[in-house]
Amino acid sequence: MGALRLLGSISIVALTCGGIHASTAIAQEGAAPAAILHPEKWPRPATQRLIDPAVEKRVDALLKQLSVEEKVGQVIQGDIGTITPEDLRKYPLGSILAGGNSGPNGDDRAPPKEWLDLADAFYRVSLEKRPGHTPIPVLFGIDAVHGHGNIGSATIFPHNIALGATHDPELLRRIGEVTAVEMAATGIDWTFAPALSVVRDDRWGRTYEGFSEDPEIVAAYSAAIVEGVQGKFGSKDFMAPGRIVASAKHFLADGGTDQGRDQGDARISEDELIRIHNAGYPPAIDAGVLTVMASFSSWQGIKHHGHKQLLTDVLKGQMGFNGFIVGDWNAHDQVPGCTKFNCPTSLIAGLDMYMAADSWKQLYENTLAQVKDGTIPMARLDDAVRRILRVKVLAGLFEKPAPKDRPGLPGLETLGSPEHRAVGREAVRKSLVLLKNDKGTLPLSPKARVLVAGDGADNIGKQSGGWTISWQGTGNRNDEFPGATSILGGIRDAVADAGGSVEFDVAGQYKTKPDVAIVVFGEEPYAEFQGDVETLEYQPDQKQDLALLKKLKDQGIPVVAVFLSGRPMWVNPELNASDAFVAAWLPGTEGGGVADVLFTDKAGKVQHDFAGKLSYSWPRTAAQTTVNRGDADYNPLFAYGYGLTYKDKSKVGTLPEESGVPAEARQNAGIYFRAGALRLPGRFL
Numbered sequence: 269m270g271a272l273r274l275l276g277s278i279s280i281v282a283l284t285c286g287g288i289h290a291s292t293a294i295a296q297e298g299a300a301p302a303a304i305l306h307p308e309k310w311p312r313p314a315t316q317r318l319i320d321p322a323v324e325k326r327v328d329a330l331l332k333q334l335s336v337e338e339k340v341g342q343v344i345q346g347d348i349g350t351i352t353p354e355d356l357r358k359y360p361l362g363s364i365l366a367g368g369n370s371g372p373n374g375d376d377r378a379p380p381k382e383w384l385d386l387a388d389a390f391y392r393v394s395l396e397k398r399p400g401h402t403p404i405p406v407l408f409g410i411d412a413v414h415g416h417g418n419i420g421s422a423t424i425f426p427h428n429i430a431l432g433a434t435h436d437p438e439l440l441r442r443i444g445e446v447t448a449v450e451m452a453a454t455g456i457d458w459t460f461a462p463a464l465s466v467v468r469d470d471r472w473g474r475t476y477e478g479f480s481e482d483p484e485i486v487a488a489y490s491a492a493i494v495e496g497v498q499g500k501f502g503s504k505d506f507m508a509p510g511r512i513v514a515s516a517k518h519f520l521a522d523g524g525t526d527q528g529r530d531q532g533d534a535r536i537s538e539d540e541l542i543r544i545h546n547a548g549y550p551p552a553i554d555a556g557v558l559t560v561m562a563s564f565s566s567w568q569g570i571k572h573h574g575h576k577q578l579l580t581d582v583l584k585g586q587m588g589f590n591g592f593i594v595g596d597w598n599a600h601d602q603v604p605g606c607t608k609f610n611c612p613t614s615l616i617a618g619l620d621m622y623m624a625a626d627s628w629k630q631l632y633e634n635t636l637a638q639v640k641d642g643t644i645p646m647a648r649l650d651d652a653v654r655r656i657l658r659v660k661v662l663a664g665l666f667e668k669p670a671p672k673d674r675p676g677l678p679g680l681e682t683l684g685s686p687e688h689r690a691v692g693r694e695a696v697r698k699s700l701v702l703l704k705n706d707k708g709t710l711p712l713s714p715k716a717r718v719l720v721a722g723d724g725a726d727n728i729g730k731q732s733g734g735w736t737i738s739w740q741g742t743g744n745r746n747d748e749f750p751g752a753t754s755i756l757g758g759i760r761d762a763v764a765d766a767g768g769s770v771e772f773d774v775a776g777q778y779k780t781k782p783d784v785a786i787v788v789f790g791e792e793p794y795a796e797f798q799g800d801v802e803t804l805e806y807q808p809d810q811k812q813d814l815a816l817l818k819k820l821k822d823q824g825i826p827v828v829a830v831f832l833s834g835r836p837m838w839v840n841p842e843l844n845a846s847d848a849f850v851a852a853w854l855p856g857t858e859g860g861g862v863a864d865v866l867f868t869d870k871a872g873k874v875q876h877d878f879a880g881k882l883s884y885s886w887p888r889t890a891a892q893t894t895v896n897r898g899d900a901d902y903n904p905l906f907a908y909g910y911g912l913t914y915k916d917k918s919k920v921g922t923l924p925e926e927s928g929v930p931a932e933a934r935q936n937a938g939i940y941f942r943a944g945a946l947r948l949p950g951r952f953l
């Protein structure tokens with residue numbers, strides 16, 4: 269489904285090969301003229317990564333064989349929702365992707381075997397020996413942003429906001445390894461992860477895709493997850509079977525936009541760009557990350573997909589990135605003067621591959637014509653193709669046959685294997701943050717009579733969030749996650765053999781008064797701009813979950829709240845109505861990890877204490893959307909690094925229940941602004 273684009277305000281920028289000169293900014297209120305960057309201020313790597321003389325020799329030879337048509341094909345990627353393996357015979361594209369709602373044969377709920385069959389089919393066509401065709405293996409990319417989340421039987425990990433709370437880079441490495449193995453098993457060689465977003469305004473619909481508000485954690489995790497996915501650069505493990513290509517994204521300052529607007533404008537200084545938002549990229553580059561994805565967003569009013577100084581002078585020049593830059597989903601169409609079918613500006617600015625989801629055919633024709641007529645310098649095209657070929661050679665693709673014939677290919681049984689799920693469950697345990705436990709309600713005895721309530725208790729889709737089977741993570745049934753465990757399921761298992769009992773009712777009705785109630789509630793799944801909100805108030809319109817908490821508390825039942833969210837939120841009323849309150853984030857398929865921490869063993873011994881510490885500051889009011897560690901007037905409700913354990917004395921007390929935002933602002937956005945352009949949901953196919 270195409271996007272409805274109503275341009276709200278526009279800025280006219282004259283892009284030249286030599287740099288960026290904001291000529292006229294019309295109506296884009298607040299957009300300062302683009303600061304001229306100082307590339308020398310940016311970090312410089314100790315060594316040039318990814319440059320190997322033998323590899324370059326192979327690339328030189330390949331480049332010489334390619335026709336101009338084949339070169340243009342390499343810089344264009346199409347979505348499997350619009351391209352077939354047979355299309356590659358006419359349009360020699362270098363890459364394909366499965367966007368959030370795409371799946372084999374149009375089915376985003378297809379089983380693993382169909383993913384493998386499709387990947388194999390595309391690969392075989394790309395390797396065919398045909399007159400006038402140079403066999404160049406096609407690179408298939410997908411968003412495995414919390415495990416191979418497109419497939420319900422895979423190990424789906426907690427989202428990055430939860431992983432940030434673990435403060436455990438080595439765990440991230442292992443998560444990267446598991447994700448890579450499960451993806452390799454389905455024949456897919458590239459993941460559009462990790463996101464290295466440093467999220468500064470929690471109204472952003474992609475807050476949960478970031479590890480933290482602070483560069484410290486993002487920098488600490490970056491190399492670990494890249495090496496987990498790709499293998500350690502320079503070792504025999506690098507891109508060995510079971511390893512795949514990673515993509516550091518979204519360059520740059522995707523988490524720094526004004527008001528947290530997705531794809532909006534980061535109106536910040538160059539110093540802040542370097543100090544805060546660039547933190548994850550040098551470690552990723554040094555770890556040998558093979559691709560970087562450019563951001564939809566802008567810096568000081570200039571779209572990254574047309575920002576030559578950032579893409580070429582800074583990222584490739586000063587910071588020494590020698591892989592290739594892939595665009596975001598038709599994001600080149602947001603560059604002034606471009607459409608998704610026609611955008612020489614982006615390639616000239618330094619983009620190396622267009623993510624031309626449904627626009628690849630016309631873009632191919634137009635780009636080919638622009639290379640032939642000199643609009644696009646052949647040297648720039650050759651550099652882009654060189655980078656793409658370099659990555660494919662380094663990824664070993666030229667030695668790898670079609671997926672189904674690959675020696676050492678992990679079997680499909682690795683998806684959701686017990687060993688993999690154990691890593692997921694460990695991540696859940698380590699990510700939970702105990703915000704309140706004033707009366708020592710936790711830990712619970714498994715011998716207790718437990719009531720479980722709330723619409724998140726038995727809902728694996730809700731506990732997994734966006735980017736899960738479907739783009740938005742909505743419409744998912746529990747039976748579409750074979751092998752997964754809901755939070756309720758984990759509680760039942762914990763209590764089962766200890767002599768306790770569990771009653772479950774979403775609305776909190778019970779036959780026998782329980783000793784304790786565990787209420788699992790929180791945000792409905794969302795992704796990208798569909799998760800943008802105006803304030804951080806939870807359920808600003810109708811506080812149905814608060815009513816449930818109060819009802820149980822008024823019946824004299826101790827209440828444990830388990831809150832599912834993709835961001836810190838203002839939940840003071842809900843905190844007041846709970847005896848204990850756990851930030852569980854978006855735990856993914858291994859919901860059993862929650863019970864592992866909430867309950868002792870039947871002898872009353874704590875098996876797993878709380879370990880999670882906030883990687884995002886928790887707001888004091890619903891208006892405190894940009895409270896970040898290091899602020900001069902830093903005054904959150906719970907600070908970065910906060911997280912109680914069973915040994916701590918909790919003293920949260922009764923909190924004020926005035927949200928801090930005027931009534932008229934107390935509603936979710938509902939419409940999605942992007943740099944002044946109103947774009948209705950349904951952007952994907």
Ligand code: GLC
Binds near residue numbers: 365367368411
């Ligand atoms: C989306 C996202 C990006 C993702 C890409 C492919 O728009 O911005 O993170 O990798 O499209 O699905």
